Amino acid sequence: MSNPLRVAVIGAGPAGVYAADILTKSETTTEVDLFDRMPTPYGLVRYGVAPDHPRIKGIVNALHKILDKPGIRFLGHVEYGVDCKLEDLRRHYDAVVFATGAADDRNLGIPGAELPGSHGASEFISFYDGHPDSPRDWNLDARNVAVLGAGNVALDVGRVLAKQADDLLDTEIPDNVHSALSRSNVTDVHVFARRGPAQTKFTPLELRELDHEPNTELIVHPEGFEIDEAGEEAMRTNNQVKSVVKTLQDWALRDPVGNTARRLHFHFLRRPVEILGEDAVSGLRTEVMELTGDGSVRGTGEYETYDVQSVYRAVGYLSSALPDVPFDHGSGTIPHDGGRVLDLDGDHVPGVYTTGWIKRGPVGLIGHTKGDALETVNNLLSDAENLPEPAEPERDAILRMLDERGISYTTWEGWNQLDAHERALGTERGRERLKVVEREEMVRISREEAEV
Structure with missing residues (x-):
């Protein structure tokens, strides 16, 4: 050629x-x-x-x-x-x-998933990351929130919901996101995993990051905290699994703190079966699961209901x-x-x-x-x-x-221009960067030099 x-x-x-x-x-x-x-x-x-x-x-x-x-x-x-x-x-x-x-968010496929107050994780992530196609405000009136999923996306969503807004001021979050998080009424975030702690998809670094939040207590509920033969084998052969389980075990053994502004709960072997409510989310119904020994789970026919007013579905992208x-x-x-x-x-x-x-x-x-x-x-x-x-x-x-x-296409030179602009906005606030949210503004800044 x-x-x-x-x-x-x-x-x-x-x-x-x-x-x-x-x-x-x-x-x-x-x-x-x-x-x-x-x-x-x-x-x-x-x-x-x-x-x-x-x-x-x-x-x-x-x-x-x-x-x-x-x-x-x-x-x-x-x-x-x-x-x-x-x-x-x-x-x-x-x-x-x-x-x-x-x-896009993968469909959870349970009744109530489309109720107001039930959100796909990617919707919330787009909001707090300042995506130009995302709403500029977010309803955080709920006090008790459920996050469904056992991967790093669930950890990200749970951590941001449980975090104090001012603790994010050293990041690049836009002003509208900080304002919404500052008005949050959230006190308790409940993360639900369908399988046991050894079967989660958390990675050790992301999990341990949760422990750096001084105003958030981490609570690992003993019900469902079980390891089967497959989990024990995974811990012997996979250092990542071993580290994740040990971290969760250490948290489970801690004495309760009880005086933090917010709490982040972990519930294992709980399968969401229905998001409750008529005009908005008013609860979550889960089935208690049990391990089968090979890393899989099966339902027990026992159900529990949790009082939550909002649900975030972090069950995968599409x-x-x-x-x-x-x-x-x-x-x-x-x-x-x-x-x-x-x-x-x-x-x-x-x-x-x-x-x-x-x-x-x-x-x-x-x-x-x-x-x-x-x-x-x-x-x-x-x-x-x-x-x-x-x-x-x-x-x-x-x-x-x-x-x-x-x-009005943008270029690499245009990105460097926008990058410098965002960094300059951040410097004015004592931050590394302040992200520009509006699409038209990003395009304008990126193309400014070419149009002069």
């Missing part, structure tokens, strides 16, 4: 950025354009992780270094399926990689279908063979690939994303000589198309 390999990556979160990195490090000369519907890069790292998350700064720094590479171009505020179609991308690129992730791209609605993923997108007949769609959560489902940490991208990129590169030739491969042809359509 005499000309550079031109690749469009749709989605500028970790999955897309790592795919771009691997492509530009390969022996094949490659030019990568990273598209995102947001005016900013980083995907869920910017809009899906709690602002006080201990690892967020390191992740952003790593992604920034990759996006700073000359072979990678960021084009934000461009929505696939709205501003450009697959046929547009194929006209300008040899290959297209879909890395749009999973940002990807959205994309126009002109095959999609398996059952698994919430794009059908593929090693990242090669497959059509209804199981044949590879020439020049179309996928990576990240929309490829494998919303599981795994950042490290899994790198390996996933490597598989996809290796297969793309092995196909390079047989990829369909684009009609308009010249690098700036795509920019002309966007300009002709009146799309």
